[in-house]
Amino acid sequence: MGKVRNGIRKKQIEEARSFLARCITGTQPGDKLPSLRDMIAQSKTTRSAVEKAIRYYEEEGLIRCIPSSGILREGLPNSKNNIIDVIACHDAGYMNTPNAFHRYFVNYLHEIVSREGYAIRLHCVRDTDSLREYYRLAELKDSCGFILMSVKISEIVNIFKETSKPLVCAFPQAPLQEAAQLLDVPLIEKSLEYLYQMGHRRIAYMSTLDEVFFTYVAHSRVLEYYRFMAVHGIKINPCWVQKAAWSEKDARVCLQNIFSSEPLPTVLIAMDTQIPLIYSFLMENGFQVGQDIGVFAMDGMPENNQLYPSIASGFNPRDIAAMKVWALFQKQLDGKKCTESVYNDFQIKKGDSLHAIQKSGK
Amino acid sequence: MGKVRNGIRKKQIEEARSFLARCITGTQPGDKLPSLRDMIAQSKTTRSAVEKAIRYYEEEGLIRCIPSSGILREGLPNSKNNIIDVIACHDAGYMNTPNAFHRYFVNYLHEIVSREGYAIRLHCVRDTDSLREYYRLAELKDSCGFILMSVKISEIVNIFKETSKPLVCAFPQAPLQEAAQLLDVPLIEKSLEYLYQMGHRRIAYMSTLDEVFFTYVAHSRVLEYYRFMAVHGIKINPCWVQKAAWSEKDARVCLQNIFSSEPLPTVLIAMDTQIPLIYSFLMENGFQVGQDIGVFAMDGMPENNQLYPSIASGFNPRDIAAMKVWALFQKQLDGKKCTESVYNDFQIKKGDSLHAIQKSGK
Numbered sequence: 007m008g009k010v011r012n013g014i015r016k017k018q019i020e021e022a023r024s025f026l027a028r029c030i031t032g033t034q035p036g037d038k039l040p041s042l043r044d045m046i047a048q049s050k051t052t053r054s055a056v057e058k059a060i061r062y063y064e065e066e067g068l069i070r071c072i073p074s075s076g077i078l079r080e081g082l083p084n085s086k087n088n089i090i091d092v093i094a095c096h097d098a099g100y101m102n103t104p105n106a107f108h109r110y111f112v113n114y115l116h117e118i119v120s121r122e123g124y125a126i127r128l129h130c131v132r133d134t135d136s137l138r139e140y141y142r143l144a145e146l147k148d149s150c151g152f153i154l155m156s157v158k159i160s161e162i163v164n165i166f167k168e169t170s171k172p173l174v175c176a177f178p179q180a181p182l183q184e185a186a187q188l189l190d191v192p193l194i195e196k197s198l199e200y201l202y203q204m205g206h207r208r209i210a211y212m213s214t215l216d217e218v219f220f221t222y223v224a225h226s227r228v229l230e231y232y233r234f235m236a237v238h239g240i241k242i243n244p245c246w247v248q249k250a251a252w253s254e255k256d257a258r259v260c261l262q263n264i265f266s267s268e269p270l271p272t273v274l275i276a277m278d279t280q281i282p283l284i285y286s287f288l289m290e291n292g293f294q295v296g297q298d299i300g301v302f303a304m305d306g307m308p309e310n311n312q313l314y315p316s317i318a319s320g321f322n323p324r325d326i327a328a329m330k331v332w333a334l335f336q337k338q339l340d341g342k343k344c345t346e347s348v349y350n351d352f353q354i355k356k357g358d359s360l361h362a363i364q365k366s367g368k
Numbered sequence: 369m370g371k372v373r374n375g376i377r378k379k380q381i382e383e384a385r386s387f388l389a390r391c392i393t394g395t396q397p398g399d400k401l402p403s404l405r406d407m408i409a410q411s412k413t414t415r416s417a418v419e420k421a422i423r424y425y426e427e428e429g430l431i432r433c434i435p436s437s438g439i440l441r442e443g444l445p446n447s448k449n450n451i452i453d454v455i456a457c458h459d460a461g462y463m464n465t466p467n468a469f470h471r472y473f474v475n476y477l478h479e480i481v482s483r484e485g486y487a488i489r490l491h492c493v494r495d496t497d498s499l500r501e502y503y504r505l506a507e508l509k510d511s512c513g514f515i516l517m518s519v520k521i522s523e524i525v526n527i528f529k530e531t532s533k534p535l536v537c538a539f540p541q542a543p544l545q546e547a548a549q550l551l552d553v554p555l556i557e558k559s560l561e562y563l564y565q566m567g568h569r570r571i572a573y574m575s576t577l578d579e580v581f582f583t584y585v586a587h588s589r590v591l592e593y594y595r596f597m598a599v600h601g602i603k604i605n606p607c608w609v610q611k612a613a614w615s616e617k618d619a620r621v622c623l624q625n626i627f628s629s630e631p632l633p634t635v636l637i638a639m640d641t642q643i644p645l646i647y648s649f650l651m652e653n654g655f656q657v658g659q660d661i662g663v664f665a666m667d668g669m670p671e672n673n674q675l676y677p678s679i680a681s682g683f684n685p686r687d688i689a690a691m692k693v694w695a696l697f698q699k700q701l702d703g704k705k706c707t708e709s710v711y712n713d714f715q716i717k718k719g720d721s722l723h724a725i726q727k728s729g730k
Binding site for chain 2: 232
């Protein structure tokens, strides 16, 4: 009989304990647990079993009994979630280009948030992937917020908005409404203003508007070019504007086109990644960079600093872009809303690849 | 014992029947079913049970036993599916504009396919809807193919490509690869060529590039405008290009801007839907249409035919667009692949709203 009674008592203690465990996991530190009387009733055990279970968890440091106040859930608040999910949207290869803007941007962002105790989890959703991937990412429970890079349609932004977590869109490739976003500065317009002030009129532009990997920003830059020329009444030679894909072969064809017919340009604007090839091409064809023809780089990547003559460039500083995105993110960390649009900075690095033109006649 | 044996036999016949039913639903008319021996083995019943089940379905007309050939699934091939699903993608209201291009296009398409015994099922996926809606539509079993209107990203096209059913993209709002598509003609460029030939140089353009409802085509048209002017060395007054939203108030502000500073334009290009308002505005401000200022409509909708003076316009004929889409669709009806890109036509309707300019000096 003693054995049986012992067995029953043991079982009741176990049941009381597992009841209490459920109470504890269902509460946040600082929360009040049910009263002793309620615990006895709800656990369907005895007073003695519940008291033993309480003592057990009190010793474990999970609860605390405060006379005339009740039983409190002990402990620090749950360690705050600090994973930021950075999503490269519609990735058609831009995340695999080691020197390109996006990579630098993510590296700087990583540095900044790490200092503040946050971590970055990086996702590339390729343009051949299922759109369901965006739904899966939005459902990540342990995410404290999202940064979308280069998103093309507002429908994707809406998926993440619905989580009510912090959300920043970096360099969106379509106009967005009601979202915190970092927008590209009109880089070509600003570069043209600079070149115009130096006296250049015949300006060529080798764009990266590859029709297949169309982006709103690349398209807008070509528009800025034509707009600037039309507003200033500069009659352009249509071959000055070339759309180059990423291959060297394609870029060479574009360069041949640009220098195929009079009037020749006095300066050429091109993406930073193409500058070394342009230098070679011009040398091979007997042009002296910075004398016969100016060269101006966009998005100047550090690797180009070794070139001779030194390359002049106009760019949005990647570190400042990362800081601005982080500032927009931080504003939302306490559950506040933020739908600000912030622009990238624009900076110019002078270089010997650019010469001033004496204003003659016009 | 007899009862028990009868019960077992009955149960085996039932099992053989349900096995055969599964075979039948899993095949198309004309397909061969498993051999008698395989059926006995796979159904785990007896020869007699399977034979009874075969006789049963033979009498029902669902299968036919052909000596030395086997058991065939009977019946006509499934009646050919003839529902075409037309999907208005990213619809931010364009399908609710009764006079607009998309509606006319669908109406003409409807006429054409109906004559050939096909039906159109129309879906609008709003830009506030879930992207999952596209997956749902692609899974419609009774669809014989899809026509996507104004799709913005290739990821959505890929969802429908995977069905291997006929697919045509009409007026895609992004460059697409490997898809049958009807592309917009460079409408502004062609219109400008026409106006230029008539002697016009100072050309204003009230675009519908509303940043919020951004489309690739609207953006490209503005680019065409600036490009044309720059290539022809025409110095533009920046206020000649205005981005008008759909409201009358907004359009009036744009018109005031266009006519606010010298040099004034000699002609104004605008969307057909805005022409009546433009006529009123010009009259109120003392301009005579077709004398002091020319007006040229894009996408000329029939309702404008009642205007006085008659309106000149440049447009892509909606009926021909519908015919071209149907031709691309038909090419794929027998399971053939077609990834052709076809362009819209361009037509000009003359009108008294346009006057020739005598070429003086330049």
